[in-house]
Amino acid sequence: MQILILGAAGMVGRKLTERLVADGHLGGRAIARLVLHDVVEPQRPDTPFSVETLTSDFSIPGEAEKLVAGRPDVIFHLAAIVSGEAEADLDKGYRINLDGTRFLFDAIRLVGDGYQPRVVFTSSIAVFGAPFPDAIGDEFFLTPLTSYGAQKAMGELLLADYSRRGFFDGIGIRLPTICVRPGKPNKAASGFFSSIIREPLNGQEVVLPVPVDVRHSHASPRSAVNFLMHAATLDTAEIGPRRNMTMPSVSVTVAEQIEALRRVAGERYVARIHHELDPYIMRIVEGWPRRFDARRAESLGFRAEQSFDEIINIYIEDELGGALAH
């Protein structure tokens, strides 16, 4: 089988690539060819099967056609302008996140000739906007409060409509906050959810900018890849026309995150967290969802971690070689 990944150079794209290369198959079928696409050159992995890396802006008319010309069986569409940039540059955000997605979907449609790939689209919990119920259920409406969230919600609608019409077999998965993100701290307002765990485990001090009673929902990078793999292989006959769904996650307060760090790593690591409230970040975080009731995804077999301890242990296993060094 052939697989195409758009957004292959991003964190989740790289981890998905690693997993596909390690497995060598998807849904019981051997991978014959993997095409990795991004606007920057994706890393080319060593594989026993054919790998191609492609670099282009898929929002330029005609580019998406090239990506699907080889008729990939599964297309992972992870490409996006992230929230902060989509808010700062309106035209760019709509161009990549809406037009790019539409060009891709239309390119698939226009292949015709019975071509009907599985399309896995990463949406986001940014499709939801406050005020929320205590737990956001599967039938709660989409009222995004960022242009990024609006673009993702529009992509969801297009995916559902094109799937209903039989142009492809699409699934949109709303990823929760991915935690613990590997790598360097970034400027994202949500960055502290990862950095208060990652920096202490790497021997560094870190600032927590919000009160410890802030509640949020998380899944590990490993779960994000599991969601994608499951979405690529599950039987869509069970899904019907409602093609977009919130993924499972672990809902914890920051205090519970810190308690988990204490249990998994120890007091010495917790002592590296310094509490300095930042009213700007506090205000942003106030508008974010706290908890999801993702029973539809769960009933379809999507699985996240059961506890934040597990999320920390996955970071230690996958990023630190399984042991604490600091």
Place this chain on the structure above:
Amino acid sequence: MQILILGAAGMVGRKLTERLVADGHLGGRAIARLVLHDVVEPQRPDTPFSVETLTSDFSIPGEAEKLVAGRPDVIFHLAAIVSGEAEADLDKGYRINLDGTRFLFDAIRLVGDGYQPRVVFTSSIAVFGAPFPDAIGDEFFLTPLTSYGAQKAMGELLLADYSRRGFFDGIGIRLPTICVRPGKPNKAASGFFSSIIREPLNGQEVVLPVPVDVRHSHASPRSAVNFLMHAATLDTAEIGPRRNMTMPSVSVTVAEQIEALRRVAGERYVARIHHELDPYIMRIVEGWPRRFDARRAESLGFRAEQSFDEIINIYIEDELGGALAH
């Protein structure tokens, strides 16, 4: 003040025009200029103020800019490819209903210079798709089962995002089925809701293609105009970022519609309704919403009829000169 109506040649557009001409003002401000736009030439009413009629396809790049160049204070965006045609011609539906709407919104945005008109966008209950709760509440999610519904839902998201960003002051109103539609019977699957009232009142026989226990929600054409007028003038400070809402309506079964006809007009009129089930129409209607709990719109002062009797009486007043002739 200046007013622009897109879709002015349609049934609701014509009635809105009549109302604005009769009132001569909107929200306490005298109308100085009215621009009527459609893809076919709108009728030019006799008015004491300036009226311009424009004919163009607003989904052609550059056309929307011309419409907003005069900086209208209020823009009614009623232009759309209807459900059946948007389903039959995918490209045309997305071009008019999505691209056209986006071109219009972007044209407004790019005027800049503090220009921030009120934009009233007619959405539709087609943004909802079965299965439904008994009554669809204000926070129920949008899962359209037609391309038309998907396009309207995408327009809603764009309207909310652009309003949040301050490019204009938008309100999206989801119209229920408008009943009793004046004029000739049409081929729309929903046509019988109007024709079982209209044809008997006009001395004609009519076929009812569904069982009498079918339930649906209605508002009169007069209410549709009232919704638009209220949306154009209400204080949006009360609304916040959730800019789209379902309008109030009267939920009745077909049996209740017929009982209302009996009360308002008499048995002689009811006898003109012939029951002949049409499995094709029955199947379509099964996927339609039956009832809405539109309390948000009601709390903002939107008002529909209280009974189906009232809806029939409005048809008799507005279309038959207030008296039954047949």
